[in-house]
Amino acid sequence: MSNPTETPRGIGVSPGAAVGPVVQVRGPVRPPDNEPAPADPAAEHVRIKEAFESVARTLEERAALADETAQQILTATALIARDKGLQKAIGKELAAGKGPTTAVTAAVQTYAAQFEALGGYFAERVTDLKDVRNRAVARLLGKEDPGVPEFDVPSVIVAHDLAPAETATLNPSMVRAIITEAGGRTSHTAILAAQMGIPAVVQLAGATAIAAGTMVAVDGDSGEVTIDPSAEYQRDIIGKRERRRAALAGSAGPGRTKDGYPVMLLANIGGVEDAVSAASQDVEGVGLFRTEFVFLSRDTAPTLAEQTEIYTKVFEPFGSRRVVVRTLDAGADKPLAFADLGPEENPALGKRGLRLSALRPDLLDVQLEALGVAAKATAAEVKVMAPMVATAEEAAWFARRVRENGLPSVGVMIEVPGAAIAARHVMAEVDFGSLGTNDLAQYTMAADRMEGTLSDLLDPWQPAVLGLIGTACEGAKVAGKPMGVCGEAGGDALLALVLAGLGVSSLSMAPSKVSIVRYALGLHTMATCHGMATAALDARTATDARNAVLALAHEDLTALL
Amino acid sequence: MATRTVTIASSVGLHARPASMFVQAASDTGLDVEIGRPGEESVDATSILGVMALGAKHGEEVVLTAEGDGADEALDSLVALLSRDLDAE
Known part of the structure; x- marks a missing residue:
């Protein structure tokens, strides 16, 4: 079987597997710079x-x-x-x-x-x-329309992002799979592809650079895309799809290792629609509710009443289950019209996350008040955490403001290496921590998350990243506080075992990944997870780390990966 | 100038298919028809973007105005259209 660490991976949004030649959708034509005014x-x-x-x-x-x-x-x-x-x-x-x-x-x-x-x-x-x-x-400009070119053999459609008009007019019998470089779990592409029963992967870095006509294998469950797959791999991917369906059909209930240690399985959500959809699935709640959508694309700050209504709608579907809310995570790369702090040389290292909240506490206060009201109005176990916390002082500042609003449980994202290293001090100020593995990898390896060509460095299997996760878990243990994971790493069934072994007590991921992670946990004891964590930390490279853990994993799991 | 006030019956409000149907019907009258909230600036009823940007919701009152020959009849037919749940049809 091919080694997934060498395979580009996006987010699988419509299940199934398929193989076919690439058809590249033409991108938009941009207006010329300094276009002259017309004479008439x-x-x-x-x-x-x-x-x-x-x-x-x-x-x-x-x-x-x-x-x-x-x-x-x-x-x-x-x-x-x-x-x-x-x-x-x-x-x-x-x-x-x-x-x-x-x-x-x-x-x-x-x-x-x-x-x-x-x-x-x-x-x-x-x-x-x-x-x-x-x-x-x-x-x-006398150019051809952007969009899907004519093609006559069943193909894999690749685009930066597909307009609904393009997705809707695709002939399902001619489309083997869809891959986009942008898009999200709830984009039109994802919804229409699922309706049409076409496997789809979004957020695949470098997708538009794949030459037209190249054969690719697409795994709409795992998000893996293999370029020029061997005949053997093509048979494997189709067979694997069937085995995975059969194995996961019986997976249900809360996350537990084989010997009964609980590891909560939670969903990552970004809005009301996500909440309704995730709540209807077999998850123990939400481990990351991103609240940016409430603020972005607006001219004025959302009011207390508006925010209260939105948060209530998000909490309600979960009944008494847990919902962990991340407060506003904006900054130079996600600018707000009503809180513009000007351009920055290094947005990822700038005034974002909690740092923006410190400069504009009015925005945070309204958000916390709305969360407090919505939490009282619903039965959900609401917890609130801050993004981009670097020090114990920041954690203490945030915790005081959250508790003043009657919200009993406050936490911090651990995504800054400094906070991971000083976790025992940072965690002493709050009730829980949540590792944002995507940003933690970006900052640990000094590699831009948006830079697709650096994806090897951003691999959460990098021993340095795993080491830092281990350090953060140790710090949380010293402070006597639980540590969870809410980055992409939590949805990787093999890595989830390592994280459990490192001491992580909850994993938050795309709801579609919960069943395989639950299945993986149920096959292994906590002792095995500890052994896997030790093996991963001892490995020299990301590939070695994954292979070492793979060698310790139950064969029923490895057969599905 | 003819004027009518009508409550949006469409369950999804005046967008999506109901908005398209309304704009089409307003264009078919061949008159200058405008739509707006009571007391607020109105928009061209034959502009799909204008009508959608109005964002009129289910149960909200809107005012229609038209000028020219047959304005009253034209508005009556548009009022009848908006009084139906277009999305359910």
Whole structure:
């Protein structure tokens, strides 16, 4: 079987396995920089209107050939292309001296900003709006429409991100799998691919760089994508899919090692929809509720009432289960219109997370008050933790503010190496810790998370990262506080065993990964997990660490990996 | 100028399919039709983006206005449309 540490991995969002040649979706054409103003704005507007009209006709032609769901999306998108209000706005931009494609982009942006501010359904329509813009801009520049090119053999569709119109018009019998470089668990691509029963992987770094025609094997469960797979691997991946389904069908209930040590299995969520979906699954609660969506894409800070309503909606579906809330994690890379601290040279090392909250305590106070009210209004066991905590003083500052709002349980994310090393002091100030393995790896290995080519350094199996996780767990033990994991590492069935062995008492992950982690825990005793942790810490490289643990794992588990 | 006030019956509010149907119907009248919340600035009822950006929810009141020949009849038909749960159809 191939070695997954050499295999690019994204997030599996639609289960199943498939093999096929790559078809690359054409990306959007950008307006030229410093586009000159047209000599005759009125004549230019006529040309722009013709371009939009031709886009509308293309969309209607595609609608006529599509099924009912796709037809509705495409017809609505055609209406956007013919919109009078949009044309008026473009006319204004032209009159102000903007070049044609710059005017189109600016006019679309004003609507996009309004829709994003409205949130929910409207924010999703921004993708349709931008689809129209991209087609019109391409046509104005004499380029081909961005989108899915014609292809005649069943293929794996690869894109930076797919517009709903593109996903909806794909012919399922011609699409073996979908891979995107961007997107998320709840993106249109994920939802439509699952509906169509097509395996899909999102967030695959470097996906758009794979040459068209390259054979790839896609594992929609694990998120693994193998380039030029051997015939043997192709048989394996299909067989593995069947074995995994059969084995996991019987996995249920709380997380326990074979000898009964509890390891809580929790879900990572990012919004109300995620909450409803995760709560309906066999998880013990939420280990990471990211609250950024409440704040991003807004012109003004959300009010106490707005936040209370959202948090109540997130807590309610979980009944009396645990929900761990992470307070606002924004900064230079995730800027807020109403708390702009200016650009930074090094956003990842700048005024983000709790550091932003320290500069704008008003934002944190309203959030904590809303969380306190929502916690009282529901039965959920609400816990609150801060992102980017580096010192014991920061932890103490945060803990005081949380407790003042009547929230009984306060914690910190352990994602800064300094906090991991000083864990016994940091943890003494709070009730629990949660290791953010993605950022911890980024800061430990000094490798940008957004830089796909550095993914080897970001591997949570790196002995240095595992060592630091071990140090943090030791510190938590000295302070007598529980330590969990809420990064991607928690959803890796093999690594989960190592983490349990290092002393981690809860694992939070994408809900789709819970069943295999539960299955893995149930096959191994805590003593075996300790042995695996020791073996991983003793290994020289990330690959050695994984292989050493693999050698100690139960064969029923390794058969599924 | 003809004016009507109507409550949005559509369970999802005036967006998605109901918004498309309303905009289509408003365009078919061939008149300048506007829609807005009572006492607030109105938007062009034939602009899907304008109507969606209005974000009118289920149970909310909106005011329709139109000018020209047949404005009253046109508004009556649009009021009838908005009084139905378009999403359920």
